[in-house]
Amino acid sequence: MAYSEKVIDHYNDPRNVGSFTKSDDQVGTGLVGAPECGDVMKLQIKVENEKIVDAKFKTFGCGSAIASSSLATEWVKGKTLDEALAIKNTEIVEELSLPPVKIHCSVLAEDAIKAAIQDYRKRQETSSESTASA
Amino acid sequence: MPFCSHCQKSLQSALWCGACQQLQSSGLQADYFSVFGLPPRYDVDLKSLEQSYHELAAELHPDFFATATAAERRLSEGLSARLNQAWQTLQDPTARAQYLMEVWKSKTPTHERDLPTGFLQEMFALQEELEELLEAKDQQALATKHADFLQRLNDLQHNYQQQLIELKENTPDTTFCKQIQQQLNAERYLLRLLERCSSTSSETDL
Amino acid sequence: MTERIIGIDLGTTNSLAATVFDQVGPEVITEPGQTPIIPSVLTMCDGKWLVGQEALIRSLQNPTQTLHSIKRLMGRSLEEIPAEEQAQLPYQLRSGERGQVLVCLDEQAFTPQEISAEILKAVKYRAETILGETLQKAVITVPAYFDDVQRQATRDAARLAGLEAVRILNEPTAAAIAYGLDERKDGKIAVYDLGGGTFDISLLQLTGKIFKVVATNGDTRLGGDDFDQAIAGELTLRIQQEFENTELHSPLARQVLRQTAETIKIGLSQSNEIEYTISIEDQSWSHQGSFTTTELQPLLAPVIQRTLQRCQQALDQAGWKVEDLDEVVLVGGSTVVPEVRRQVQQFFGRAPQVAIDPYKVVALGAGIQGHLLAGGRRDFLLLDVIPLALGIETVGGTFSKLITANTTVPTEAKELYTTHVDNQTAIEINIYQGERELVRDCRCLGRFKLRGIPAMKAGLPLVEVTFRVDANGILSVSALEKRSQTDASIEVIPFHGLTQQEIDDLLEASYEHAIEDFTARQLIEFRQTAERVLQGIEMHWTIAEKALAQKDCTAIRQQMEVVRQRMEGQDPQVLKSEMDRLGDLTRSLADTVMGQAVLSALQEQETTPV
Numbered sequence: 006m007a008y009s010e011k012v013i014d015h016y017n018d019p020r021n022v023g024s025f026t027k028s029d030d031q032v033g034t035g036l037v038g039a040p041e042c043g044d045v046m047k048l049q050i051k052v053e054n055e056k057i058v059d060a061k062f063k064t065f066g067c068g069s070a071i072a073s074s075s076l077a078t079e080w081v082k083g084k085t086l087d088e089a090l091a092i093k094n095t096e097i098v099e100e101l102s103l104p105p106v107k108i109h110c111s112v113l114a115e116d117a118i119k120a121a122i123q124d125y126r127k128r129q130e131t132s133s134e135s136t137a138s139a
Numbered sequence: 140m141p142f143c144s145h146c147q148k149s150l151q152s153a154l155w156c157g158a159c160q161q162l163q164s165s166g167l168q169a170d171y172f173s174v175f176g177l178p179p180r181y182d183v184d185l186k187s188l189e190q191s192y193h194e195l196a197a198e199l200h201p202d203f204f205a206t207a208t209a210a211e212r213r214l215s216e217g218l219s220a221r222l223n224q225a226w227q228t229l230q231d232p233t234a235r236a237q238y239l240m241e242v243w244k245s246k247t248p249t250h251e252r253d254l255p256t257g258f259l260q261e262m263f264a265l266q267e268e269l270e271e272l273l274e275a276k277d278q279q280a281l282a283t284k285h286a287d288f289l290q291r292l293n294d295l296q297h298n299y300q301q302q303l304i305e306l307k308e309n310t311p312d313t314t315f316c317k318q319i320q321q322q323l324n325a326e327r328y329l330l331r332l333l334e335r336c337s338s339t340s341s342e343t344d345l
Numbered sequence: 346m347t348e349r350i351i352g353i354d355l356g357t358t359n360s361l362a363a364t365v366f367d368q369v370g371p372e373v374i375t376e377p378g379q380t381p382i383i384p385s386v387l388t389m390c391d392g393k394w395l396v397g398q399e400a401l402i403r404s405l406q407n408p409t410q411t412l413h414s415i416k417r418l419m420g421r422s423l424e425e426i427p428a429e430e431q432a433q434l435p436y437q438l439r440s441g442e443r444g445q446v447l448v449c450l451d452e453q454a455f456t457p458q459e460i461s462a463e464i465l466k467a468v469k470y471r472a473e474t475i476l477g478e479t480l481q482k483a484v485i486t487v488p489a490y491f492d493d494v495q496r497q498a499t500r501d502a503a504r505l506a507g508l509e510a511v512r513i514l515n516e517p518t519a520a521a522i523a524y525g526l527d528e529r530k531d532g533k534i535a536v537y538d539l540g541g542g543t544f545d546i547s548l549l550q551l552t553g554k555i556f557k558v559v560a561t562n563g564d565t566r567l568g569g570d571d572f573d574q575a576i577a578g579e580l581t582l583r584i585q586q587e588f589e590n591t592e593l594h595s596p597l598a599r600q601v602l603r604q605t606a607e608t609i610k611i612g613l614s615q616s617n618e619i620e621y622t623i624s625i626e627d628q629s630w631s632h633q634g635s636f637t638t639t640e641l642q643p644l645l646a647p648v649i650q651r652t653l654q655r656c657q658q659a660l661d662q663a664g665w666k667v668e669d670l671d672e673v674v675l676v677g678g679s680t681v682v683p684e685v686r687r688q689v690q691q692f693f694g695r696a697p698q699v700a701i702d703p704y705k706v707v708a709l710g711a712g713i714q715g716h717l718l719a720g721g722r723r724d725f726l727l728l729d730v731i732p733l734a735l736g737i738e739t740v741g742g743t744f745s746k747l748i749t750a751n752t753t754v755p756t757e758a759k760e761l762y763t764t765h766v767d768n769q770t771a772i773e774i775n776i777y778q779g780e781r782e783l784v785r786d787c788r789c790l791g792r793f794k795l796r797g798i799p800a801m802k803a804g805l806p807l808v809e810v811t812f813r814v815d816a817n818g819i820l821s822v823s824a825l826e827k828r829s830q831t832d833a834s835i836e837v838i839p840f841h842g843l844t845q846q847e848i849d850d851l852l853e854a855s856y857e858h859a860i861e862d863f864t865a866r867q868l869i870e871f872r873q874t875a876e877r878v879l880q881g882i883e884m885h886w887t888i889a890e891k892a893l894a895q896k897d898c899t900a901i902r903q904q905m906e907v908v909r910q911r912m913e914g915q916d917p918q919v920l921k922s923e924m925d926r927l928g929d930l931t932r933s934l935a936d937t938v939m940g941q942a943v944l945s946a947l948q949e950q951e952t953t954p955v
Contacts, residue, residue, distance in 0.1 A: 040252055041323035044333030045263045065266040065326045065331075068743045095804050099765040104737050104774075106745045106760065134522070193555045197726045201755065201816050205718040206347050213374055216815060220755040223728075227753070 015101070016021040016068050019075035023061045025049045033125025035117040041109045044070045048117035050081060051088075052125055057081045057089055062117070071138050073114035086122050141165070141173070151176045152191070153220045155198050162199065167217050171225035171238060180241045181303035183229060192226040232300060237323055239303070246310050253321045254328075261326045271333050285336040292329045295322055350511055350719040352519070352711025353468055353804045357416040357542030357568060358678065359704065360385050362483075363712030363794050365721060371523070371606075371709045374472045379927055382704065383471065385464050385541075387412045389450055389803040396467035408435045410450060412604060414570055415464070415701045417542045418446050418457040419502075420495035430566075433574060435596035435603075441848075453864070458498050458843060459851060462505035469508060477921060482509045484715040488543040489515035490563030491731050493790050500819070501843050505851055511718050513817040516540070517547035518558055518729055519710030520676040521700055526713060526725060532671030535887065537697065538657065538707075540677040542568040544652050544865050548670075550828065557728040558687050560663035560751050562655045564876075568647065569597035569679035575644040576606035576636075579834050588630045597866040601625050610637045614681050642684055649688045656692060662751055676706050685750045728753050731818050736823045738775045738784045747812055750780060754814050761827075762808040768800040772833075776820070795824045795833040808833055875912050875924055879905055882931060901930050 024047070025032045038045045051059040055058025060078035064071050076097055081089045097103070097111035098123050142149055144163060151157050153169035153176070172179045175191045197203075199222055204215040228234045272280050292314035299322040306315070351364045351374065361381045363373045375381035383397040386404065388411045395403065404411035414434070418426065422444035433436055437449040447454040465485075473480050485508075487499050496513050503510035517536035524534070531551050538545040545563035549556055580602055581593050593602065605623050612619035617638045624631035660667065675697045679685060689697055701709065716722055731754050736746040747758040772795045779787025784914050798806050807827040814820055824833040843851075882889070882905065890898055904927045911920040 036259055036263055038254065038262065038328065040254070040327050043262075043327040043329075045259060045266060045328070047263060049507055063267075065263070065270075065335075067739075080185070095765075099803075102759075102765075104739050104745065105762055106737070106747070107739045194550065197723070198727055199507060200728075202512070202714075202718055202726065203723060205350075206720050216755045216813075217757075219816075220757045220813065223753045223756050325711075333564060 007031055009097060015072040015075045016085050019062075019071050020059050021059075021075065021078040022063060025051055025059075025061055025064060029118070030128055033121040033123070033128065035120030035122075035124060037116045037120055039066070039070070039109050039113045042067065044110070044113060046070060046074050046113050048074060048077065050118075050121045050125060052086065054130050055087075056085050057083065066111065066113075067107070069101070069103055069110040070113060072101055073103070073110045074117065076100060077114040077118055086125070089118055090122055091117055152195055153197060154222060160198075162218055164213065164214055166285050167214075167221060169221065170242060171228050172242070172287055174222060174225040178309065179239060180309070181235065181239055181300070181306065183235065185230060188226070188229060192222065192269050195222055232296065233323070233326065235301060236303060240316065240320055240323065243310060243316055249321065252324065253317060254324050255321050258325055258328070262332070265332055266335070269274065270331065273335070279291070281336050285333065286337065288329055292326065292333065295329065298322065347719055348482060349476070349478065350473055350484060350715035351480055352484045352514075352707035352708050352713070352715045353465065353484070354486050354516070354519075354711060355416065355461060355465060355468075355502075356385055356678075356707075357414050357570065358385055359383065359541070359706065360468050361708045363477070363705070364472070365707040365712055365716035371712050371716070373705050373708055373712075374475050376475060381478060381708075383464070385415065387415075394463045396463055404600060405597070405604070408596040410436070410783050411600070412436055412448060412450065412460055414447070414542055415457050415460045417566065417570070418448070418761050419461065420457075420492070420498035421446055423447075427773045430522055433599065435600050441821070452911070456843065456871055458502040459505060461499070461502035465503055465506035465508060467504060472485055473867070477867075477918075478621045480508070482715075482719075484512045484514050484519075484711040484718065485510045486514050486516045486711050486718075487500060487518050488538075488563060488565055489545040489547050489558075489561040490543070490565050491515075491818075492565075492788055493735075493818070494778075494788060495565065496817060496819050498843075500817075501848055504848055510817075513539055514711050514714055515545070515547065515561070515729055515732075516543075516707045517545045517561070517676060518549070518706075518727060519714065520674060520701075520706045520729065521547065521549050521551075521556055522710040522713050522725065523706045524672075524674050524698065525549075525556055528702070530671070530775065533665065533669055534672040535654070535659075535670050535681065535693065536674045536676055536786065538563075538676040539607050539652060539679040540568050540581055541679065542570050544568055544655065546652070546656045548659055548663045550946060556725060557753070558730045558751075559665070560659045561730055561732050562659035562662065562770060563732070564651065564655060567651055568677075569682075571648045572610055572679065572682065573603055573606040574643055575648065576609055576641070577602040579640075579644055580605060580623065580634075583634055584630075587632055591628070591630065595625075597627075598625050610682065610781070612636075612640075612682055613638050613641050628824060629676070638683070645682065645684050646688075648686055653688065653692050670695070671781060675699050678704055687690065693927075699854070729816065729818070730754060731756070733778050733816050735776065735778050735790075735812060735814065735820060736787075738777060739954075742784050743783045744777055744779065744782060744787050748814060752814075755816050756819055757811055757813045760810050760812070762795070762803070762810055762824075764798065764803050764806050767803050769803065769806075770798045770800055771796045774810065774822075776822070777811070778820075790820060793822050795835055795836055797831065797834045798826055799829045799831060803830070824954065868915065868920070871917050871920045871924070872912050875908055875920065878924065878927065879908065884902055901927070904930055923927045 026114065033050045033052065036046045044064065046062065046064040048062045050057045051062065060081050062074040062078050064074045080092060092115060094111040096116040097114055098108055103111055116121055141153055143159060143161060143318040144165065146156060146159040148158040154166035156163060175188060199215055199218045201212055201216045201219060204212045208332040215216055228238050269284065299319055302319065349364060353362045359382045361373055361383060361515060363371060365371045373381035386397065386400045386403045388400040388403055388407055390394050400411060400554065423438055423440040423446045426446060439447050439449055439454060445456060448460060449458060469480055485499055485503055487496055499513055517538040520536050521534060534549050534551065536547045537813055538581060543557040543565045544567040545561065547561040548559045550559050584593060585591050601623060605621055609619055609621060613636065618635055620635045622631060622633045639917060665821065673693045673695055680703050686697060731748060732750060734746040735748040736744050740743040747760065750757060774793045776790045776793060777784045777787040778790055783786055788790045790900050795808060798808060804917045810822060810824045810825050810829055812820060812822055824835055826833055853913045908923050908927055911923045914920065
């Protein structure tokens with residue numbers, strides 16, 4: 006099962022690696038981990054008018070985890086928060102043809118998107134106050 | 140204790156009946172503790188476990204079924220695989236703890252991804268720190284980090300192992316399971332950090 | 346005990362068999378005063394295979410038609426064999442089905458399995474003749490570091506030779522059995538096995554009747570052949586220094602250099618200096634020189650160093666230190682080289698154990714294991730490991746391990762797969778074996794296509810795939826769809842090796858032309874011997890009548906008639922037992938009065954019924 010060019014590309018040359026300033030009110034940060042293997046993933050979204058305009062990630066983990074988060078950041082860009090929430094890990098599995106042993110990497114990416122959106126919404130609620138959780 | 144499917148006597152091992160020398164096909168799904176006729180408890184005497192392992196291996200191994208029927212040979216192969224996995228798991232302190240959590244999970248639901256508060260943030264920060272040290276090839280600082288992590292890992296392992304040994308009940312409550320699960324999860328993140336410290340190649344950023 | 350299971354050491358340079366004899370114990374199978382070794386060398390003569398010593402003798406007359414070191418090609422594809430190694434072989438290789446390497450001989454091409462099968466046949470026939478019984482089962486040894494493909498290739502070779510490989514046994518483990526049962530001491534032992542073309546290091550823990558392999562490591566392309574190559578390289582330099590522009594690349598020249606190198610290597614195992622002369626037919630020059638152990642040392646050192654690195658890796662894998670070891674055992678023909686012994690001793694800090702002939706110890710261990718498998722004993726048990734991790738490909742071409750190296754076999758791993766598209770009924774899995782991070786550095790064992798998955802929505806099917814590794818270290822795969830409890834059928838598309846159909850075709854072809862039926866051959870041989878014995882007695886009958894009592898003469902006459910009748914029959918075993926009876930009746934006669942003719946004819950019958 007040869008992986009598609011696109012997948013290998015996500016692996017060799019991950020997109021959107023980096024960080025935004027956490028304190029920025031427009032930014033939501035999701036930090037998740039996979040206890041199966043000790044991978045940690047930070048995914049950040051930049052939101053304007055309920056729409057994700059940019060996304061960045063930093064992942065310490067295996068190739069599948071990096072490819073999953075790279076793909077996730079590509080996908081969320083341009084989506085509304087609700088649309089982004091609808092992204093399922095199985096779609097990532099399919100897109101990257103992840104084998105069963107690596108499915109948790111896609112779960113991680115899905116969780117990271119959700120955590121980032123949740124963080125962003127929490128910030129909006131508490132509006133001017135800066136939140137303690139990252 | 141389950142019973143032999145042939146002579147109905149109670150079994151010392153879920154895989155094999157010592158009384159009538161029969162392989163037990165139900166053993167293919169047996170839990171690792173009952174493979175050795177043990178209750179699901181953490182404190183296992185490794186010496187006697189190894190002895191049981193050897194004794195059972197000497198009864199079940201496919202080498203002793205080379206002239207038997209194909210069905211019996213396949214069963215001996217499956218049971219031997221089960222036995223080898225059971226031994227491999229129970230003789231290892233961490234794998235044994237993880238396996239116990241599996242056994243308890245059916246009765247005591249826990250959050251598999253649970254971590255101590257703030258732990259993940261700390262791990263991410265440590266990973267970032269390591270990344271810088273690895274890029275700078277600062278071997279001395281890396282060695283110090285490695286020693287720190289190792290100490291922390293040892294403390295963690297010692298702590299949960301002690302808790303498991305001191306456990307009185309056969310099925311502990313949710314709070315206890317949660318505590319152990321958190322530590323087992325944390326252990327894997329620490330192991331990951333240690334792995335990165337010792338790797339000097341570019342593999343680290345994959 | 347049921348049917349005999351012999352042990353066969355199918356080596357890169359030499360092959361031999363052993364078995365456990367009643368009362369005597371484990372012994373190599375050989376005729377008295379003869380070597381048990383059959384060189385793993387073959388050639389074709391009038392469309393028939395010549396194997397062993399005869400082929401070796403002809404190798405210089407016929408260098409391009411002489412096949413040796415075939416084991417190095419087992420289970421490999423042409424592209425996996427480095428160009429420089431191909432260049433060193435006097436015979437030609439080409440690529441066959443699925444990239445499998447083929448060896449060219451005359452106008453034909455053979456797989457390494459077919460050629461190895463011919464070696465196995467030679468070993469089998471000799472053993473059958475000596476033992477006087479048909480053999481159908483064997484324990485065949487392989488380097489511990491052989492992967493799944495190489496093991497399957499060996500098993501297929503056995504099948505082509507009409508043998509069931511009841512067990513594929515690791516060579517160092519076989520050696521450990523021979524030593525361990527000899528000594529019966531608990532402890533940790535290291536087996537250093539340097540053969541003609543492969544190197545293995547195995548670490549074992551002996552506890553009572555359990556022989557447990559804890560770690561194994563090695564290199565399937567490293568061995569005594571490399572010593573020969575290094576020496577041949579030096580000889581080439583010397584010749585070209587003396588005679589400029591000498592052409593030394595012809596198959597004949599390479600064969601001459603290789604054999605001279607081997608002679609030098611063996612010679613320097615016994616003395617400190619050896620003289621040699623090299624000349625090649627059709628070339629006008631002749632080169633003479635001498636080689637000393639001091640000159641040899643730097644040539645061998647790099648190869649030995651590579652083996653010691655592997656030893657260290659195995660120790661690390663086991664979590665052992667050199668000091669933990671109770672014994673170091675040397676196995677394999679190449680360990681007779683003094684420099685190897687010196688360096689191994691230095692590395693392990695102890696004198697290695699060489700009590701059992703390193704040429705025979707593997708076959709002996711295999712013979713003992715065969716005895717156990719046949720039900721002849723159960724006083725020991727071998728727990729061996731899988732040498733290289735098994736796993737599947739994941740994103741970016743990384744290798745994800747399902748079963749790690751040095752896991753005790755038999756073992757199994759289960760994985761759940763599902764579908765990505767609605768009504769998808771098939772899933773493909775690529776399985777790899779190796780120790781590297783990326784699948785491109787591992788071997789692809791094959792593609793497994795799961796079919797017959799019930800049509801459901803994407804993600805609903807739960808296909809549990811079980812990867813099983815048996816006691817031989819050979820993988821099999823099965824699958825079950827858990828929701829419907831239906832077995833998914835598995836189509837294996839091997840990336841190497843022979844398919845079942847190819848094996849069947851080859852077997853059929855070999856049955857068609859060749860009287861290889863053992864019974865038929867044996868009957869012919871026994872009839873010839875009986876004819877000679879009867880003639881011998883007739884020739885000396887006048888002496889017998891004078892020397893023996895009337896009733897003894899009558900008994901002999903009657904028995905001679907029985908033998909004549911049995912010669913017309915079809916059962917070689919019956920003929921043999923009647924001949925044995927005749928031998929008993931005429932023994933005193935032969936011993937005391939009869940001429941040497943009968944005596945030698947009878948002796949010949951007992952030892953070499955050819």
